Amino acid sequence: MCGILAVFGCVDNSQAKRSRIIELSRRLRHRGPDWSGLHCYDDCYLAHQRLAIIDPASGDQPLYNEDKTVVVTVNGEIYNHKELREKLTSHQFRTGSDCEVIAHLYEEYGEDFVHMLDGMFSFVLLDTRNKTFIAARDAIGITPLYMGWGLDGSVWFASEMKALSDDCERFVSFLPGHIYSSKEGLFLGLEALECLHYLHKAEIFLANEKHDNFLSPALGWCHSRHPYYGCSIYARGRRFNVHASGENASFVLSHSIMAVTKRLMTDVPFGVLLSGGLDSSLVAAVASRKMAELAAACQWGTQLHTFCVGLKGSPDLRAAREVADYLHTRHHEFHFTVQEGIDALEEVIYHIETYDVTTIRASTPMFLMSRKIKSLGVKMVLSGEGSDEIFGGYLYFHKAPNKEELHKETCRKIKALHLYDCLRANKSTSAWGLEARVPFLDKEFINVAMSIDPEWKMIRPNIGRIEKWILRNAFDDEKNPYLPKHILYRQKEQFSDGVGYSWIDGLKDHANNQVTDAMLVNASFVYPENTPTTKEAYYYRTIFEKFFPKNAARATVPGGPSVACSTATAVEWDAAWSKNLDPSGRAAIGVHDAAYEDAAKTPSAMNGA
16 A cells, blocks of 8 residues: 645645645655655645555656656556556556556546546546646545645645644545546546445435434535435345356356456565455465466465464464465464553554544454564555455344345445445555455455345355355355365454454453543543443544544544444344444354353343344
């Protein structure tokens, strides 16, 4: 991952302002420690902190068209850049960077090109010929982007809040799947993904999910809410294209393999984050089979590197070791203690820029592991985020009342990924100059997976269909198995649980010692917005406010009740859950094999409510 910062319309364009932009850009250097770049044009600045993955020798940014009238600063990877170059035969490329195609695509097609990009990206582009600019973010929001406004009328964009929060009066999280056009003065929705036509259904999402805290500010500067496109799932008569089990397996398998393969595009050492759960194990299994075919194999070897983190004796460490042995990877196992995790909390919250409890719990071990991985010389990893949202893999999906509700919940979960798992995976790795790629969030894969009749995603224990049965079944190859059966059908563990149950318990104990009963009782007066309801949440909020004290910062974090990572709507699926609101998978009473014992003893839990 790289770090980008762009500022347009500064009243002050003196040397002092240039120095200030450089100073703010340095706050993103952890994201891109390999090189720094800055382009100034009148009152416009485009800065870049580079993490060199493709073409390390010549791909420094900002990047340009032939005569340097178009300037672009990019954070991300464009996986289909070679195919796009073939469409741009009249253009002259200066580097081998995958991101250079953006400048030439703009020159060829104007603003109507972003849907052509296959990858994860946030970018800002300046056309010096008419002093207009555009900013865009990939459809899911895998890479972070924020937009802000200064008191002098300037417009700001940055990969992380910390680069613009001090100089902007107001700032928001940039909406995934959107382009901001200074020429049009509004947001334009991307129609690259069929499934996102309904994932970005503003009328339903805003009205039903009460997420105005983080969406309304963005919509405030649009002329209308038209950027959000509805989807046929919310219309009567929604039809799904894939109905049969055999079709499911064939489509899911082929597109999973394709999604992993395209993300093996690299000129630097890489590996796979392997927790031993289904998703990361499948990514590792596919990657290990493709190693010999890679151009980089002659330089880095054909043995896949895998990485796992956990408390000693944790479920993830045991499962990951077994998968690594089966796949014959070069496995690296990292241990941490509860105290080491607690000691890192302030640094973690500074980097991930949220006070969400689930995200902090899971980000801390990932943050610690990323530092170890980078110390080994690895700069890119593949990770398994997204599968649970697409296939209904979280344990609370066991209680989905019907396929329609399950499908709507998967839509809500994918829609919010940029505020939770994508934010965690990106920022906790980028804190140490490590890039995380997420194959399950490939746009073609999502289109296929979301076209499957959601009946196949319903969990039916009576017929042996557990969570993510579609994905498990697709990789259940008797002749040439990808994974051992018991790993392929292992119950879901959330990352913050799998690293060791005492991790979450230790966090709660620590928070209880830091936050008094009186502090929690008065929380609504101290924090009237997104009021913390537990001592753990209160503790994280105090740390966040120390680094990001502005109202705009706290408004970028979502709120609302959750159980086992559910949305607020899904909490209503089981009456017992409202009494045990906790994002841990163990809060899925009557579902998780290690559910909280005291909760499991309640009458509603024992009756399977």
